[in-house]
Amino acid sequence: MILGVYWYFDFPYNLYTYDYFTYRKGLGGHADAPAELEVIVETDQAANVIQALRELVDQYADAFVFIYRSGKYLQIGTGSYNMHDYDFEIALKMEVILKNMDARKVAYTSLKDAELIRLYHVKNDHVWPTKKYFSMVASSLMKYNAETSCIRFDCNAGTNEKEDFLNEILVVTAAANIHVVFYKEKKCGDRHNLMLFFTNGRQGVGLKPKQKVDVASFEVGMEALIQKYTVKIGLIGGFDENYPEGDFIVLKMVDAEFILD
Numbered sequence: 169m170i171l172g173v174y175w176y177f178d179f180p181y182n183l184y185t186y187d188y189f190t191y192r193k194g195l196g197g198h199a200d201a202p203a204e205l206e207v208i209v210e211t212d213q214a215a216n217v218i219q220a221l222r223e224l225v226d227q228y229a230d231a232f233v234f235i236y237r238s239g240k241y242l243q244i245g246t247g248s249y250n251m252h253d254y255d256f257e258i259a260l261k262m263e264v265i266l267k268n269m270d271a272r273k274v275a276y277t278s279l280k281d282a283e284l285i286r287l288y289h290v291k292n293d294h295v296w297p298t299k300k301y302f303s304m305v306a307s308s309l310m311k312y313n314a315e316t317s318c319i320r321f322d323c324n325a326g327t328n329e330k331e332d333f334l335n336e337i338l339v340v341t342a343a344a345n346i347h348v349v350f351y352k353e354k355k356c357g358d359r360h361n362l363m364l365f366f367t368n369g370r371q372g373v374g375l376k377p378k379q380k381v382d383v384a385s386f387e388v389g390m391e392a393l394i395q396k397y398t399v400k401i402g403l404i405g406g407f408d409e410n411y412p413e414g415d416f417i418v419l420k421m422v423d424a425e426f427i428l429d
Contacts, residue, residue: 169295169381171317171346172368173426174250176203178313184256188263188273194249204247205259208279209271210240217242218285220265224258225287230378231258236282242271243279250317254372261375295383301401302387305365307427314426318367321390324359325399333397338419340389341366344382348427349419352412361403363412369423 176194186205194203211217218235221244225231232255236243244262246255296304297319307316325333334351341349351364366386371378393399404410416428 169383170250170252170368170371170378171319171366171381172252172348172379173314173316173370173423174248174252175256175313176249176251176315178309180256180312180314183253183312184260186259186263188266188271189245189259192247202247202249203251204245205251205256206243206245206247207266208241208243208274208277209266210274211242211269211271212240213269213271214240214242217244217265217269217271220269221262222287224261224265225289228254228258228261228375229289229291230254230372232288233258233262233286235285235287236279237285238279238282241274241277241279241282243282252371252378254375254378257372257375297383297387299387299391302390308429310427310429311425316367316427318365319386321364321366322362322403323364323394323399323401324356324361324404325397327355327358327360329397330360330362333393333399334419336393336396337364337390340386340393341420343389344386345379346381346386347379347420347422350416350421350428351419352414352416354410354412356404356410359400359404361405361410361412363403365416367427370426 178193179191188207189205192204195201221233225233233246246259303320305318305320346366348367351362354361368379
């Protein structure tokens with residue numbers, strides 16, 4: 169699983185600019201379309217462009233490129249429901265190839281009977297938490313239009329055990345490759361309602377590999393803490409005066425300007 173900062177509903181203006189690629193934001197709801205960077209070019213070196221893109225993807229394990237080829241026309245792009253810095257930087261590398269090959273950007277044209285070529289490494293990043301009390305959530309748009317994917321966990325812990333519980337969470341998350349933990353709380357008698365969020369920062373800046381979260385390690389570690397500290401699942405009182413509110417309390421953080429309001 170990949171957690172952290174991504175783009176879907178808007179473009180990271182002032183972070184990335186392109187001469188070739190155009191950004192198409194994701195479409196939620198019934199439209200259900202990924203965000204994409206895409207361009208159609210005309211080139212007399214179509215085979216060479218495809219080979220150069222293939223070599224690019226071979227070099228970067230998390231890269232994904234799609235190509236529609238129709239004669240001397242190539243529709244080239246990358247896209248995802250969670251576009252990370254990595255994907256935007258791969259597009260910058262693709263632009264260098266297109267410039268070196270003297271590819272010419274053209275207006276939209278229908279590529280009839282086009283051959284579809286997908287370039288990627290086979291992998292399985294789509295591992296989700298199995299425990300129902302862990303939910304996947306996304307933030308609203310933050311700085312540079314960034315969003316953040318997080319695991320959320322609502323629980324309540326005894327006031328006299330809360331600090332020890334939170335401190336041990338740092339150990340569990342370190343083992344699971346999770347580098348951001350923050351929460352809100354509300355005191356309820358001798359217990360505290362806790363709304364916890366687990367995530368990571370920007371993924372692939374400088375084309376560093378994306379951070380893979382060890383979901384199994386996280387779940388096993390958290391289950392042990394839940395039992396050790398008699399933590400109860402869910403919030404006392406639900407959505408009333410006991411609901412956690414106020415500013416987030418940070419246990420550990422990277423890239424705060426992209427994650428917290």
